[in-house]
Amino acid sequence: MKFGVSTLRALFVGDHHADRVVPPSGFTAQLTFFAAAAMAFLAVFALAMSLATGRLANRWGEELARSATIRIVAPMDQRAAQTQAALRILDTTKGVAQARALSDAEQQALLAPWFGSNFALDALPVPRLIEVIEDKDGMDPAGLRLRLAAEVPGAVLDDHSRWRAPLVKAASRLRLLGWLSIVLIAATVAAMITLAANAALAANAQVIAVLRLVGATDEYIALAFVRRFTLRALSGAAVGTVLAMIAVFFLPSASEADGFLTGLGFQGVHWIWPLIIPILAGVVAFVATGAAARRTLKELT
Amino acid sequence: MIELENVAYSYGGGELLSDISLKLAPGSFHFLTGPSGAGKTTLMKLCYGALLPTAGHVRLFGADVRGLSRDDIAGIRRRVGVVHQDVQFLDHMSVTDNIGLSLTVSGRHAETSGGDLDELMSWVGLTNRAAALPPELSGGERQRAALARAVIMSPDVVLADEPTGNVDWEMSQRLLRLLIELNKMGKTVLIATHDLSLIRATKAHVQARVLRIANRRIQLAGADL
Numbered sequence: 001m002k003f004g005v006s007t008l009r010a011l012f013v014g015d016h017h018a019d020r021v022v023p024p025s026g027f028t029a030q031l032t033f034f035a036a037a038a039m040a041f042l043a044v045f046a047l048a049m050s051l052a053t054g055r056l057a058n059r060w061g062e063e064l065a066r067s068a069t070i071r072i073v074a075p076m077d078q079r080a081a082q083t084q085a086a087l088r089i090l091d092t093t094k095g096v097a098q099a100r101a102l103s104d105a106e107q108q109a110l111l112a113p114w115f116g117s118n119f120a121l122d123a124l125p126v127p128r129l130i131e132v133i134e135d136k137d138g139m140d141p142a143g144l145r146l147r148l149a150a151e152v153p154g155a156v157l158d159d160h161s162r163w164r165a166p167l168v169k170a171a172s173r174l175r176l177l178g179w180l181s182i183v184l185i186a187a188t189v190a191a192m193i194t195l196a197a198n199a200a201l202a203a204n205a206q207v208i209a210v211l212r213l214v215g216a217t218d219e220y221i222a223l224a225f226v227r228r229f230t231l232r233a234l235s236g237a238a239v240g241t242v243l244a245m246i247a248v249f250f251l252p253s254a255s256e257a258d259g260f261l262t263g264l265g266f267q268g269v270h271w272i273w274p275l276i277i278p279i280l281a282g283v284v285a286f287v288a289t290g291a292a293a294r295r296t297l298k299e300l301t
Numbered sequence: 302m303i304e305l306e307n308v309a310y311s312y313g314g315g316e317l318l319s320d321i322s323l324k325l326a327p328g329s330f331h332f333l334t335g336p337s338g339a340g341k342t343t344l345m346k347l348c349y350g351a352l353l354p355t356a357g358h359v360r361l362f363g364a365d366v367r368g369l370s371r372d373d374i375a376g377i378r379r380r381v382g383v384v385h386q387d388v389q390f391l392d393h394m395s396v397t398d399n400i401g402l403s404l405t406v407s408g409r410h411a412e413t414s415g416g417d418l419d420e421l422m423s424w425v426g427l428t429n430r431a432a433a434l435p436p437e438l439s440g441g442e443r444q445r446a447a448l449a450r451a452v453i454m455s456p457d458v459v460l461a462d463e464p465t466g467n468v469d470w471e472m473s474q475r476l477l478r479l480l481i482e483l484n485k486m487g488k489t490v491l492i493a494t495h496d497l498s499l500i501r502a503t504k505a506h507v508q509a510r511v512l513r514i515a516n517r518r519i520q521l522a523g524a525d526l
Contacts, residue, residue: 021405023393210389214450215379216406217372 021211022224023204028196029232035192036236036281037243043185044244044274050178051273052264057171060164067160068141070130074154083128086152090132093147095139102129127156189233189281190288197229197292208300222293226286233285237278245274302327302489303348303381303458308357310343317343319517321357325458325491330484330507332500333493335514341493342386344514345462348491349381350374362457379407382451386463388443390435396446397422397431403454418453425449425479441472448479458489465499473499481506 070090074082083101090099102110107129108121115124132139141159148155201208204225211221248265266273303325310318317340325331325348333341346352347359350366359366361377369377390399398405401418422428425445430438438446444464451459461480465473477499484490484507494500503509512519 020394020398021391021402023391206389207391210391210402211406212375213378213383213385213389214403214406215375215377215454217375219372220375220406 019224019227021216022200022207022228026200026203028200028203029228032193032196032229032232032285033236033239035196036189036233036285037240039185039189039192040237040240040277040281041244043182043277043280044241044248046178046181046185047273047277048248048264048266050175050182051266051270053171053174053178055267057168057175060171061168065160065164066134066136066138068132068134068139069158069160070132070148071156071158072128072130072152072154073156074127076125078154079128082152082154083130086130086148086155089144089147089151090130093139093144095134095137096132097135098133100131102131186280186284189237190284193229193233193285194288194292197225197289198296200229201225201293201296205300208297218294218297221297222290225293226289229289230282230285234278234282237281241274241277245271248274302362304358304360305344305347305354306358306360308347308354308359310340310347310352311355312343316355316517318347318514321519323512323519325489327457327489328484328487329489330481330503330509331489331491332503332509332511333491333514334495334497334500334511337495339514340517341495341514342462345383345460345491345493348458348460349383350377379403379454380457382448382454382456382459384444384447384451384459384461384464386466388447390443390446392435395432395434396427396438396442399435400446400449400453402450407454409454421449421453426475440467441469441475444468444472444476445479448476452483452488456488458491459483460491460493462493463495464492465494465496470498474502477502478506 070086072079072082072086087099087101090096104121107126108117108119110129111119111121111126141157141161145157148157208221211224245266251265303323305321305323308318308321308323309316321344323344333344335341343352347354348361350359350361350369353359353366361369362380364373366374390396391402394402397418400421419428422431425448427442427445427449430442430446435443435446444467448459448461448464451461459480464476464480468476473496480490480492481503492499500509500511514520
């Protein structure tokens with residue numbers, strides 16, 4: 001079947017006389033609708049996961065890539081002096097945009113999830129933390145470590161690379177898996193619709209024989225079936241997509257206090273993305289049914 | 302119009318038709334007769350491109366059928382009305398819609414007025430069965446509906462394969478009158494039948510040529526009634 005403007009017009013505008021040549025009911029029609037709806041529902045969640053993990057990977061990648069932490073692990077009477085020494089070194093270190101020691105309140109807030117908010121920070125041998133923000137050129141962690149080792153024996157530099165890299169990698173893999181899921185879902189939709197179309201074409205061999213007898217071209221016959229299945233898939237996928245978007249909308253929203261599992265929904269313009277799924281389902285159905293119809297009509301010569 | 306030249310047709314290793322030559326001139330009336338299994342239906346199918354010959358040439362409206370695309374064949378079928386013995390309809394559509402199917406598939410439904418369709422329904426005596434579904438029709442009604450469907454595009458040729466095979470004598474005479482009427486309108490008519498009384502009944506109305514198939518060949522070509 002040739003794909004062109006006339007095909008698209010025939011597909012969407014239709015002809016109410018032509019629409020009736022294919023018997024209206026049958027399990028294949030319901031199967032197509034249900035399969036498209038279910039797969040679209042799953043595709044929306046796969047898309048949501050993919051986009052959310054993409055955001056996560058970007059955030060971890062961008063925010064943590066340019067930051068580091070220095071822990072001052074020293075006896076209590078030397079801690080303040082070593083902290084000042086470390087800050088002086090950082091002041092003269094190339095690539096460091098900003099460095100500051102966290103206040104007691106900030107350190108207490110960091111430990112609050114484990115010890116509660118009312119514990120006495122002084123009662124614990126908690127190291128002093130220095131937050132280091134790099135400029136766009138970045139610093140040389142190895143060189144900084146050497147200087148700190150020589151001048152601030154209690155300082156330990158953590159540039160986050162140890163745990164940031166696997167997290168970013170994991171988030172990237174999740175994003176990839178999300179896209180892979182969407183591709184697999186599209187392939188499954190194509191397979192199910194092909195099966196349904198083949199079953200419908202086989203069950204309607206007499207219809208095809210009659211249409212040929214009265215002078216119907218193969219394109220006409222194929223388009224009658226393609227239109228039926230494409231519109232079923234399109235409407236099924238639209239229903240599945242809308243239901244899934246409603247479900248995603250009511251997922252708990254992300255907040256500072258929540259873990260990363262929240263915020264799996266769509267944000268901003270990302271809400272437009274799921275609307276592509278019914279169109280994609282329609283295209284998949286169009287191609288799958290067209291191929292099935294062409295093959296069957298050739299075999300029925 | 303339709304011309305077969307030294308045509309042979311084989312199927313499953315056996316030759317069903319051999320060295321068949323036949324010419325259906327415009328406005329002519331032919332009977333194709335012979336015993337059951339002689340190859341009448343096969344020959345009819347060769348005449349509208351449903352089958353391709355294994356040897357020889359079939360020319361439909363001047364074009365060799367082997368050189369025609371599937372779309373060309375579809376176009377030819379709009380110029381050749383076919384009535385099969387085992388009439389097939391779209392059972393989910395009304396009789397009227399089935400009769401108008403050729404118009405639908407050729408995109409000419411809008412051009413044809415409802416009056417034309419009503420006139421045709423009246424011509425075949427099915428006005429009161431217009432809304433019925435095909436399974437609700439009797440054998441005779443199905444044959445008349447098939448005839449109406451075959452002629453709705455005003456084809457140049459009407460091929461009828463045992464059109465009276467499943468109907469009583471009175472209905473067969475009625476169908477025959479309709480086919481004779483079509484011939485008088487200038488249509489070429491070819492009827493495959495083994496009913497010799499049908500051929501004799503035609504004698505009074507039209508000059509018809511009888512072609513007899515036996516032993517894979519046309520043996521009595523040219524004999525007039």
